[in-house]
Amino acid sequence: SQTIHQWPATLVQPVGSPLSLECTVEGTSNPNLYWYRQAAGRGLQLLFYSVGIGQISSEVPQNLSASRPQDRQFILSSKKLLLSDSGFYLCAWSLLAGGSNEQFFGPGTRLTVL
Amino acid sequence: EDQVTQSPEALRLQEGESSSLNCSYTVSGLRGLFWYRQDPGKGPEFLFTLYSAGEEKEKERLKATLTKKESFLHITAPKPEDSATYLCAVQANYGQNFVFGPGTRLSVLP
Numbered sequence: 001s002q003t004i005h006q007w008p009a010t011l012v013q014p015v016g017s018p019l020s021l022e023c024t025v026e027g028t029s030n031p032n033l034y035w036y037r038q039a040a041g042r043g044l045q046l047l048f049y050s051v052g053i054g055q056i057s058s059e060v061p062q063n064l065s066a067s068r069p070q071d072r073q074f075i076l077s078s079k080k081l082l083l084s085d086s087g088f089y090l091c092a093w094s095l096l097a098g099g100s101n102e103q104f105f106g107p108g109t110r111l112t113v114l
Numbered sequence: 115e116d117q118v119t120q121s122p123e124a125l126r127l128q129e130g131e132s133s134s135l136n137c138s139y140t141v142s143g144l145r146g147l148f149w150y151r152q153d154p155g156k157g158p159e160f161l162f163t164l165y166s167a168g169e170e171k172e173k174e175r176l177k178a179t180l181t182k183k184e185s186f187l188h189i190t191a192p193k194p195e196d197s198a199t200y201l202c203a204v205q206a207n208y209g210q211n212f213v214f215g216p217g218t219r220l221s222v223l224p
Contacts, residue, residue, distance in 0.1 A: 030208055043216040044158075051210055059211065090157050101205065102148050103212060105157035107189065 002027035006091050006106035013113055019064075021109050023091030026072065031093040033074040035066055036105065039086040050074060085103040086113045118215035120202055126221045127192055135187040135218045136165045147185050149178050150201040152217070158201055163188075192222045202209030 002103045003026045013019060025031055032051050036044040046059045048066035056066050063082050074091055088110055092103040117140045127133055139147065146165050150158035162171040164180040171178045175196065177188045187200055199217040206213075 034212075036214075044203075044214040046163075046211050046213075049211055057210075088155075092157075101146065102160050102163045104160055105150075108157045109153070110155070 001105065002093070003095055004104060004106040006089075006109050008106065008109060010110045011112070013081050013111065015083055015113055016080045019076070019081050019085070019111070021076040021089055021091075021111075023074040023076075023106055024072055025093045028072070028093065028095065031095055033068060034092040034094070035074065035076050036090040036092065038090060038108075040087075044090065048076070059074075074075060081113045083113050086111055089107060116204060116206055116213045118202055118204055118213050120200075120215035122218060123216070124219040124221070126223065127189075129193055129222055129224050130191045132188070132190045132192070134167070134189070134201055135220070137215055138183060139184040139185070139202070139204045139215075140183075141204045141206045141213070143207035145205045145207045148154075148205070149176075149185070149187055149190055150203065152199045152201055157162045161200075165211050172204070191221070192220075194222045194224050196220065197222045 005024050034049045035047040038044050049069045050056050053068055064078050088108050090108045091106040094101050094103045146163050148163050149161040152158040155172045162178040167182045169180050170188045175190050179186045199219045201217045203214040205214045
């Protein structure tokens with residue numbers, strides 16, 4: 001069966017510090033991968049998605065970047081964090097196969113920027 | 115632009131009191147509509163995918179239905195463990211991304 005991992009689970013960082021969040025998927029090949037941010041009490045905002053190694057699409061201009069160095073690894077980064085980067089970050093995967101392409105989410109990373 | 119709205123924003127039910135959550139959507143060609151359950155501090159848990167108007171899916175006390183403009187999540191005789199935020203999302207035919215609604219926060223009181 002497929003599983004998705006995210007780490008760290010919780011992170012407190014000062015403004016201006018760098019960021020690296022990692023997501024890995026097990027039990028599947030060539031998944032579509034997604035990074036979302038969820039502000040308190042709000043819906044999910046799509047940040048990036050990737051359909052393959054090195055292929056990244058950005059949905060909103062921001063202080064963040066994403067990379068996909070391996071088929072099942074997706075990394076979210078920032079060179080200098082802003083207060084507005086605080087939130088709950090979720091990684092998800094999906095497969096486009098036979099029309100069944102629902103997303104499956106990881107446990108999330110709670111980021112607090114002080 | 116693809117959009118998803120959900121109502122009500124919050125819903126409080128007594129245990130056993132059935133109700134429905136609404137998801138209204140605007141999309142240029144629907145590939146799929148998805149329902150998720152999210153518990154506090156956790157990632158969303160997949161519930162259902164609906165592909166075409168008239169389709170229905172059931173799981174335990176939950177039933178999801180789909181029309182050309184909206185979807186309903188019906189909750190029959192809910193229990194306190196059904197308390198969660200329920201998210202609706204759509205995916206258009208033309209792209210790989212998903213658009214999520216803001217969610218409905220459901221509380222079921224014993």
